[in-house]
Amino acid sequence: MPANPFLLAADNPAALLPLLREQPQLASQQDEHGYSLVHAAASYNHLDLLRALVSDFGAPVDLRDEDRETALFVVETVEAARCLVEELGLDPAIAGDEGKTARQKIQEEGDFPLVAEYLAGLEQGSVAGTVNGAAATNGTPSSTTTTTGETSAPAMELPPVPEGLAVTMGTMAEPQEVADLPDPEFRRRIEQLAEREDFHTPEGQAELRRLVQDAIAGEDLAEDRNVRQRQE
Structure with missing residues (x-):
């Protein structure tokens, strides 16, 4: 049975890289809900995989899921958010179907206050x-x-x-x-x-x-x- 790239992105990113080299088109793959490997790598804080997907294999950093939400909506650490925005160029002002930005949604849910504060700092133009x-x-x-x-x-x-x-x-x-x-x-x-x-x-x-x-x-x-x- 072929390896599931989404499971590898979550649990074994090192094993996913050889598969991507063999099939680079997988880097931009999305499941039936629009969830992409970029979303998975950002969500699980696998930053080396995230960089490789975008920089080495050409996956668009602004891939959106079925709710029109980018990978920034699913990050759980400031490091992942910073990687997406400052290194890979993802626009933090992108809003999903609900009209909310990643900062607004994360702030409302209240699970990752440091991420919300980092994104709020970007909006205020006060990133150090x-x-x-x-x-x-x-x-x-x-x-x-x-x-x-x-x-x-x-x-x-x-x-x-x-x-x-x-x-x-x-x-x-x-x-x-x-x-x-x-x-x-x-x-x-x-x-x-x-x-x-x-x-x-x-x-x-x-x-x-x-x-x-x-x-x-x-x-x-x-x-x-x-x-x-x-x-x-």
Whole structure:
């Protein structure tokens, strides 16, 4: 009896690859419900198989099942979602028959909150870039050079800086490089957050955004108080 490629995709992806080499057309195969090997590989977090299906065997990354839902609707990990979107180019804004995106459906079902948060970050345009990129946006250098001519280590990742707030950051070893932040307390909180092991996780990035928003709100309140005092 011929091996079932969908079962192999779920349980034994290493055994599926030789079969795909013999029959590459299987890479785009879908069952009677439109479920594809791309869906299976994404759902079971078999990322090497997922990459091979799309990059090596030419399976469309945006294959849809009978509900017009892509593989992004069935992912259970942020890694699988990131692979589909950032590596393989799947559009996270694609909606299924119900008119919902993958983020909306996953968020409503509530089973994989980290995936929903990652996809929400994409929609808000707040997926973390590098500090170098954020600094360039604010007109500051993209790297730091010491007096000995050595270039500092690559900067850590941060989300885009909100409009109206200038943030200049280099490595955490050079506290003077954050002198342009709104106040010393904010600088301290940023540095503490950047040193945490979960800084690059969705939770860490979400907390960073909250810090930035708090700083902006604090500036706005201070300006409002100053205006009232001048008017009095």
